[in-house]
Amino acid sequence: MPLAIKTYLTYVAVFCLAALYGCGRQDPADVERYYTNPVFTFTDNITPYFHEGTYYFLSGHGDKITLYVTRDPTTLSEAEPHMVFDVRERTGLMHIWHPYLSNIGGKWYIHFSGDTGNTDDHQIYVLVNPADDPREGEFTMAGRVSTDPGNNWAIHSCVFEYRGELYMLWSGWESRRVFAETQCIFIARMADPWTLSSERVMISRPLLEWERQWMSPQGQRSAYPIYVNEAPWFFNSPDGKYVYIFYSASAMWTQFMTVGELSAFKGSDLLDPQSWMKKPEPVFSRNLADGVLGPGYPRILPSPDGTEHYLFYMAGSTSHPNRRTVRMQPVGFTDDGRPVLGEPVAEYTPLKKPSGL
DSSP states (O other): OOHHHHHHHHHHHHHHHHHHHGGGOOOHHHHTTEEOSOSBOOOSOEEEEEETTEEEEEEEETTEEEEEEESOGGGGGGSOEEEEEEHHHHHOOEEEEEEEEEEETTEEEEEEEEESSOGGGOEEEEEEEOSSSTTSSOOEEEEEEOOSTTOOOEEEEEEEEETTEEEEEEEEESSOOSSSEEEEEEEEEEEETTEESSOOEEEEOOOSGGGOOOBOTTSOBOSSOEEEEEEEEEEEOSSSSEEEEEEEESOGGGSOOEEEEEEEETTSOTTOGGGOEEOSSOSBOOBGGGTEEEEEEEEEEEOTTSSOEEEEEEEEESSSTTOOEEEEEEOEEOTTSOEEOOOOOOTTOOEEOOTTO
């Protein structure tokens, strides 16, 4: 762990414990300024989004898409669930994975992956809602994103705007599985939120050992090798000269899932694979000393006032290795604006709430 991050977390933990438990003089105001992980114990896929001071969390559970809205992400467990779309009832699709909410041009969009019963046929679909509040109005099907002529398997879409252009990242197969399954990171430019305007470009393939773990220490494994790069997230460093893509590597059932990093110079061609540099080592991994296993599904979002950034992720624990919970912790930055994720913080470690709450 970088010294600056470790010093910060140690200071926070010591200060919090003193404030919360010291000498019986607990100040309620101090208690309200801190939180602990996990912030949500619901284990289905959860994807966060930040828009105009509010945090939106989508979950795909039982083929229904549920929305949680809060201005304080540390109290996510207290947010009221809103079922915004019954995918199976409305479309016949099944196996809904990681729906992702975004606001593009004043409309709300949900990108999700689903299939008609065979998980090998996962594709990306898009819902749209023109209401000001995504809990109101109605989401309707805008269409399917055709990612390539072969309609290869595609999941975990991330749509973002950069320098006036709309792009989509996703995890998919280069071609149909023969023996091993290889999930790669692709990018393409978009004409609108459901239509690509360029061919897909592969910018990351799981070639490194820490990207290719598919058997758990307990012997849990898939029927065939699965090498994983998935859940990509675009991050434009506010003060640096790079843009970043953080992604999950290795299979999530192995406890070895970890976070990798791609970076490119700002202003470079995002569709040129040569623009992207992969770090040879993971940037956020399991922390056995503090009982955190398999962190992944990274998302970096700002604090409500925009002065800080927090990493949202899912991880298991040594006490519950197969139960992933939603967690968040502060992101540090080097002098030249590079994000420093540090390492996963132990459950129930007091952390200062994001600035602006």
